[in-house]
Amino acid sequence: RIRASPVLFFALACYGLVYLYSYPWPHISEPIVIMNEGNVFCILLSHTRLVILPCQVKVWYWLPVITTLFGFAVPTSMVSIDTVYSKLLGNIDQNLMQGALVLVDDIASSVAPIVTMEIYTAHGPSVFWLVLAGTALVGLIAWLPMIQKMRRLKI
Numbered sequence: 001r002i003r004a005s006p007v008l009f010f011a012l013a014c015y016g017l018v019y020l021y022s023y024p025w026p027h028i029s030e031p032i033v034i035m036n037e038g039n040v041f042c043i044l045l046s047h048t049r050l051v052i053l054p055c056q057v058k059v060w061y062w063l064p065v066i067t068t069l070f071g072f073a074v075p076t077s078m079v080s081i082d083t084v085y086s087k088l089l090g091n092i093d094q095n096l097m098q099g100a101l102v103l104v105d106d107i108a109s110s111v112a113p114i115v116t117m118e119i120y121t122a123h124g125p126s127v128f129w130l131v132l133a134g135t136a137l138v139g140l141i142a143w144l145p146m147i148q149k150m151r152r153l154k155i
Helices: 004-021 060-091 095-123 125-153
Strands: 028-031 053-055
Touching: 004 060, 004 095, 053 060, 053 125, 060 095, 060 125, 095 125
Parallel strands: none
Antiparallel strands: 028 053
């Protein structure tokens, strides 16, 4: 039987490493295209505050990475965090606490796009990727001391 805490640790590590792997490094990136009449799938400079036009990761490089992330790491981490949370609460009526977890998740899902859009339009994809990778790595580092405690609880 696989415990939920190491699975959550692995999913967080996968999440952080995927963003570091897909950071717009020069050898896997191309300049962002300015909007013109013939190409509507590009950036419109009037909607951004970018001074220097950044690079974007090539689609063929990014697609397998994001498929792995959202196909494996995110669902695995969601199930793992729910399992860990449920086991930590113990043998009580968990309706209220599970509802609080869902509420916090919904608030984060609502606020995150607004914050990330501001970061992206102000600084471009490079800073955005580092913020995402850093957030995942901070969560991973915060989870490290908890692994021993989870092992004692058999979670």
